[in-house]
Amino acid sequence: MKKALSLLFIISFYTFSHPVIYKDGWVYWANLAPDMNTLRVSYTPHPKYSLEVNSTWFKNLNNYRDYTFGFNYLFKRWLSKDSQGNLYGAIHGGYYSDDQTDGFAGHAMLMGDWESRKHYTAASAMAYYYNDDVKMKYTARYGLAPYIAGMNTLQTWLIGQFEYFKENNKNPVFTPMIRFFYKNVLWETGANLKGDYFLTLMVHF
């Protein structure tokens, strides 16, 4: 139970960012919490896809640590006057080890989002594979901007996130969080009802 919740929490961190950005764009991403961390670096050689290296450590899953290489793809972008929607897919593969086992680890993800300058929604389904086991996770987010930010001004989002994990469908986790976005720096912090807190920092160039 604790492992399932923990795994849910860790995976949710790197689900919600734009996996593909603009051509030649680099993203450096770190998620930090007392019992986990995730580090990501991605490069977008073409506005339709990006390449990513990723490392995750999780203390409560027998010191689980993985190193994966991923391919992220933008299937479709819908652009309207004041909003945009995106549909992404991702496949990552690599190596994991914990206190007892090691071997291949893989992730597959399908994610969609829609955002205007006032509202933000996102949903994802993710398959997470390691140690001959597949875990499915579903996540949904809604964000509201308390004010409309212009170019080079601080953008603020109040976000609520719901997560549903196959192994834990009776106990979905709700996590309120706050996100700030200024120029090329994004940082996000929040805590779920259990008191698990986190800090996310993303910089893109």
Added chain:
Amino acid sequence: MKKLLLTLLFASVSLFAEEIKVHVPGMVCQMCVQGMQKQFKSAVIDAEKDVSVDLDKKIVTVNTKEVLTDEDIKKRVQNAGYNAEKIIRVAKIETLKPKKLEVPKRDIKIKK
């Protein structure tokens, strides 16, 4: 005289800059701003100053150091992840500001 005319012609070409306004629907966040500045960086002198994004009107304004074709502009916007819907060109010639002539100070001694 011919040389002077040629010199003036080349001087005016080298000073030529263009302001373009591109209507880009769907821009909603800071990531869009960063993307536009990155894609137009090679066409401007200073991307921070010369590329601005009006997220209300969905207009990207670029002060270029050279003339860009419509195809080039569309390609740059596509590389930022968007589509250029309308391109408006505001051609302008930057004028040279007159410089103050500084005469070096010299101590002049008058012999009596």
